[in-house]
Amino acid sequence: MAKIEANTKALTFNENISLKAEIVKLGAKEVTVKLTATGGEVKNYRYINTATKNWNFDDPATEGKLALSDYWNIRETTERELVINRLKSDTEYSLFVLGLDAEGTPTRMVKCVYTPTLDIKIVLKDNPSWNTAKPSITGLPDPVPEYYSGPVFFDVTPTASCVKYFVYVDSKTKFMNKNPEELTKFIVTDGDAYEGAQKDLGFQYTPKDAL
Structure with missing residues (x-):
């Protein structure tokens, strides 16, 4: 499937702030991601979490949509730790995140790819x-x-x-x-x-x- 591209050169970004998205906990149906900003203060974050196979935009196009808040499933939060649930196991997800500074100027986007996994031990009826x-x-x-x-x-x-x-x-x-x-x-x-x-x-x- 061809990715949809976009030109984001006209957008203004705060290049001084760097973001990091780190997975701190990953289960069968839930992921916890820690967001860290360095080089300046981030007031809030915008993010898109989607199954990778369902996402039709390349990274620059995605960054532009987050910067402009131009997509239906963009979420916004002030939390520094994201807890995303109701995921499907054995499915690859892509998390795209950028921050907004005090003036509302977006940072550059970071991307985090992960796959929830199910690790289960089966206990049958004859087990005590x-x-x-x-x-x-x-x-x-x-x-x-x-x-x-x-x-x-x-x-x-x-x-x-x-x-x-x-x-x-x-x-x-x-x-x-x-x-x-x-x-x-x-x-x-x-x-x-x-x-x-x-x-x-x-x-x-x-x-x-x-x-």
Whole structure:
């Protein structure tokens, strides 16, 4: 895919300030990036975080869009540490960042490329730790009435040894023919992560879902 180029020569940048974007923590669905400025004070930052394969602009064009705030998914922050979540594991991301000085003049952009990874240990039902870590689910009808269509709610209560759990709801065809490792990776990657007890988690059910 050809990258879209742009001429940013007409833009004015604060060349005295240098930025550094450093990954301090990288998980399966979340990254923490520390932003450091030297040579001057940065009041706030603009950034774009995107899957690399979905980004059609070269670096100069991206720098111009950040400097002009000329793109729909540009974010702005005063924080010196970015926490970006809801990422997909095994997907390469590009983070583009520039700063703004006291007069609103942009610095030069820095780029950070990273790939969230999923490192999991599968525990099967015959392992003693299965029952000690397995959360309790209540309120979910079993089975769901044959012709029911509407919202379904349930509560989740984790055990003392369960520090985090993931919830993913879909039709059973999504889970067919997957071995335990594939299934676990699928749920952790696409599901929602929770800590502690949760009440009234819900989803919309239709008969075709056949949970």
